[in-house]
């Protein structure tokens with residue numbers, strides 16, 4: 001199994017839209033109404049919206065491939081691209097999604113390590129993310145990776161208010 005990673009550019013927009021849609025749908029459709037899923041998917045992964053995000057300099061997207069097949073993606077944010085005001089010393093993992101067929105093979109950890117590497121290169125002090133309180137699989141993964149719950153915020157999935165846990169990992173500085 002050969003694993004490769006690449007930073008996305010505007011040329012990747014069609015593939016980004018497809019994988020964003022597909023992975024969000026397979027992760028959450030069993031716990032949400034079709035109407036709320038449709039509303040969220042159409043808004044969050046609209047072509048123009050994703051184009052704007054790809055052009056935001058304080059955000060970065062990465063694709064991970066297994067044997068040249070697209071298997072997952074990562075989105076990270078710095079500075080004012082963060083989805084909450086956490087300050088310039090913080091670094092956000094906004095999305096980390098592995099297609100179900102490729103999960104539990106170390107790819108989530110691989111992307112998370114990529115995020116940690118970028119955060120360290122940019123001298124960030126903490127890395128944080130929001131995860132739906134009912135996404136037990138992802139919460140267990142983040143705990144395994146050393147994140148702890150430090151807060152919560154509400155989030156709208158269509159017309160339903162949901163709670164996201166904020167989870168944080170402090171980055172050790174060696175300098």
Ligand SMILES: CC(C)(COP(=O)(O)OP(=O)(O)OC[C@H]1O[C@@H](n2cnc3c(N)ncnc32)[C@H](O)[C@@H]1OP(=O)(O)O)[C@@H](O)C(=O)NCCC(=O)NCCS
Pocket residue numbers: 023027095096097098099102103104105106107108109110130131132135136137138140141144145
């Ligand atoms: C959450 C997700 C990114 C994890 O990626 P993954 O490739 O399946 O996980 P990995 O194989 O890299 O696991 C890394 C480590 O976490 C552990 N782990 C993963 N899922 C776990 C779980 N549900 N419970 C306990 N440990 C878990 C693994 O055992 C592994 O441990 P190790 O380092 O000792 O080997 C992936 O399952 C996913 O994309 N889920 C759907 C989308 C999603 O929910 N994204 C997060 C939105 S906030």
